[in-house]
Ligand SMILES: Nc1ncnc2c1ncn2[C@@H]1O[C@H](COP(=O)(O)OP(=O)(O)OP(=O)(O)O)[C@@H](O)[C@H]1O
C-alpha cells in the first residue's frame with residue numbers, strides 16, 4: 001500500500017486534502033457549495049479538451065477551472081450567483097461533451113477523470129501539486145482577514161473590492177480543483193470541500209480552529225478513502241463521498257449532544 | 261433562396277423519424293422545464309435542481325445495474341433525494357446550501373460505485389456517456405406517453421400551487437400569516453421539481469436538465485416583471501433553444517472535424533447561454549432608454 | 551383596562567360594547583427556549599380603534615403578534631378572533647422584509663395575492679379585480695409605483711404596498727410589526743395618519759407595534775405596554791404613568807412629559823440595574 005507509485009498518490013492526496021479542507025472552510029462560510037461543485041465538474045471539459053489537442057491533463061484542468069472561476073465571478077456581478085454558477089457549469093459541460101465527441105476518448109478514461117484514479121498518479125505530478133498547494137496556502141494566509149470579514153458580512157466593502165475578494169475566493173477553488181482532480185475525480189472534490197468544513201463548523205465556533213479542524217478531517221477522509229480503495233479496488237470517489245457524509249453526520253450528532 | 265434554406269435546414273430534417281421523436285420529446289420536456297424553472301430561480305433553488313439531476317444519474321446507473329427501466333430509477337432517486345434535502349433543512353438559506361451539497365455528495369458516491377460495478381460485472385462502459393450526457397436522438401416513441409404523463413403531473417402540481425407558492429416565494433412569513441402551509445407547499449414544489457429533473461435527465465441528459473431549468477427562466481425574469489408572463493416566456497425560450505439546437509445538431513453531421521455530428525447538448529447549452537446574455541443586454545437597454 | 555398582574559388601581563374600560571370586540575386575549579403565556587417570553591397577557595381590541603403595542607427590543611412584541619396570527623401556539627391561554635373566518639380576517643405586515651430586487655412581482659401582483667394568495671390554482675384576471683387592486687394602491691398612496699417590482703421599492707414604499715396587501719381582503723384586524731422603524735419623521739407621521747384613518751373609516755382594529763410611542767401618541771386610542779413579559783392595557787394617559795409602569799417593570803420607573811413627548815426612564819433611588827432595557831425611549835431623537 002505504501003510502495004512504489006502509491007507513495008506519489010499519498011503525497012499528492014495529502015496535499016490536496018489539506019488545501020481542499022482549508023478552502024472548504026470559506027466555501028461553507030460563504031454558502032458557496034454550488035460553486036465548489038461547479039468549478040471541478042466543469043473543469044472536466046478541460047481534461048477532455050487537453051486530451052484532444054494532446055496537452056497535459058493538468059494544464060487543461062487548470063485553464064478550465066480558472067476560466068470557470070472567472071465566468072462565475074463576472075456573470076455573477078449582474079445576476080443571481082446560483083444562476084451564474086449553473087449557466088457557467090452547463091456551458092463548460094457542453095464544451096466537454098463536444099470535446100468528447102471529437103476525440104476517440106474511451107469511457108474508462110472519462111470514468112477515471114470523473115471519479116478518480118489514485119493508481120494513475122505519477123511522480124511528475126508531485127512538482128505541480130507542491131507548487132499549487134503552496135500558492136493556495138499562501139493566498140489563504142494573505143487573504144484570511146478580508147475573506148473572513150466578507151464572508152461574515154457580505155457586501156460591506158466597496159464594489160470593486162468585493163469583486164476582487166470574490167474572484168480571489170473563486171481562484172482558490174480553481175487551484176484546489178486543479179490539484180485534486182487526479183486523486184478524487186471531478187465529481188467528488190466538492191465533498192472534500194464541503195463535508196469536512198461543515199463538520200468543523202458544527203464542532204467549534206472559533207474560525208481559526210475551524211479551518212485547521214476542517215483540513216484535518218479532510219486529510220483523514222482522504223487517507224481512509226485511499227486505504228479502503230486500495231484494499232477493495234472500489235473507486236476512491238465512493239469512499240471520499242461516504243466518509244465525508246459520515247463525518248458530517250457524526251459532527252451533527254456531537255453538536256446536538258453537546259446541546260448546541 | 262431555396263439553396264440558402266437547404267443550407268440551414270438540411271433536407272430530410274423534418275422527415276426523419278428520430279428527429280420527429282426527438283423534437284416532440286425534447287419539446288415537451290423543454291416546456292415543462294421552462295415553466296417550472298421560473299420558480300426554481302425565484303426561490304434560489306438552482307443548486308437543488310442541479311443536484312437532483314446529478315443524483316438522478318446515480319439512480320439511472322443503479323436502475324441499469326438492477327435491470328429496471330432507467331426512468332423509474334431516475335424518478336425514484338430524485339424524489340428520494342428531494343425528501344432528504346427537505347428533511348436536512350431547506351428553511352435556512354445557508355443550511356440549505358450545505359444540505360444540498362451533502363446529499364449530492366452521497367448521490368455521487370453511489371453513482372461512482374454503481375458505475376464501477378456496472379463496468380466490472382456487465383462490461384458496459386458505453387452507458388456512461390449516455391447517462392451523463394443523455395441523447396435525445398436515441399429515444400424511442402414508446403417513451404412518449406410516459407414522458408408526457410409525468411410532465412403533466414409536474415405542471416399540474418405547480419399550477420395548482422401557483423398562488424400560495426408565489427406568495428411563499430415572496431415572503432414565507434406573509435404566506436404563513438395567510439394560512440398557507442409554507443413547508444408543505446415547499447415540499448410539494450420540490451417534488452414537482454424532482455419529477456421534472458428526472459424527465460430531463462432521461463430525455464436530454466443531466467447537463468441540459470440544469471441548462472433548461474435555469475437558463476430560460478433566468479432570461480425571462482430579466483425581460484418581464486410579471487410572474488405568469490415570465491413562466492410563458494421561459495417556456496418559449498426553452499422550446500426555441502431546444503428545437504434550434506436539434507436543427508443545428510442535425511446540420512452538424514456534415515461539419516468537421518469528424519463528420520459524424522456534434523452533440524446536441526453543446527448546441528442547446530450554447531443557445532441557452534446566449535439567450536440569457538441577450539436578455540441581460542436587452543433589459544439594460546430598456547432601463548437606459550426608459 | 552386589563553392588567554396582567556392583579557390590578558391595584560381600577561382603571562376605566564372605555565365603556566365600549568362587547569360586540570365591537572375583534573380580538574380577545576385571555577391569560578396568554580408563551581415559553582420559548584425554556585424562557586418565559588409572555589406571562590399571562592390579557593387584553594382585547596375593538597373595531598375602529600388604533601392600538602399601540604409598545605415595548606423595548608426583545609420585550610415580546612413580535613412574539614405576541616405571531617400568537618395572534620396563529621403562527622405560534624401559546625403555552626397557556628386563549629386567543630379569540632371574532633368573525634366567521636378568523637384566519638382570513640387578520641391582515642399582517644411583518645417586521646423584517648427583505649426582497650430580491652429582481653423578483654418578478656410588481657406591487658400590484660403582491661396586492662392581488664392579498665385577495666386570494668392562499669387559494670390553489672391560478673387567478674382568473676378580470677377588469678374588476680384589476681380595478682380593485684388599483685383602488686387599494688391609490689388608497690394607501692402607492693398608486694405611483696403600482697407597476698414597479700416590489701424588490702426595487704424603498705423600505706417606506708414597500709411598507710405601503712404591504713399595507714395594501716393586508717387591507718385588500720377586508721380584514722377586521724390589521725397587525726403591523728414595527729412599521730415606523732424604517733421611516734423618517736415625516737413619512738412616519740404620514741403612515742400613522744393613514745393607519746388611523748383606515749381604522750376609523752373602515753372600522754378595523756389596527757395594532758401597531760413600536761419600541762417608541764411618541765410617533766403614535768397623537769392618534770393612539772389605546773396602548774398595550776409590554777415589559778418583563780407582562781402587559782398593561784388601556785388609554786395612553788392611563789397606562790403611561792409612573793405607578794402603572796413601575797408595577798409592570800417590578801421596580802420604580804419615572805414617566806417624564808416634555809411638551810408633546812413622553813419619556814420612560816429608570817426611577818431615582820432604585821438600585822436595580824440602571825441599564826435595564828426600559829430606558830428605551832430616552833435616545834429616540
Ligand atoms: N424561536 C425562539 N426561540 C427562543 N427564543 C425566542 C424565539 N423567538 C423569540 N425569542 C426571544 O423572545 C424574546 C422576544 O422576542 P420578540 O421578537 O418578540 O421581541 P420584540 O419585542 O419583537 O423585539 P424587537 O423590538 O427587537 O423586534 C427575545 O428575547 C427573543 O430572544
Ligand SMILES: [Mg+2]
Nearest residue numbers: 611612645727
Ligand atoms: Mg420584533
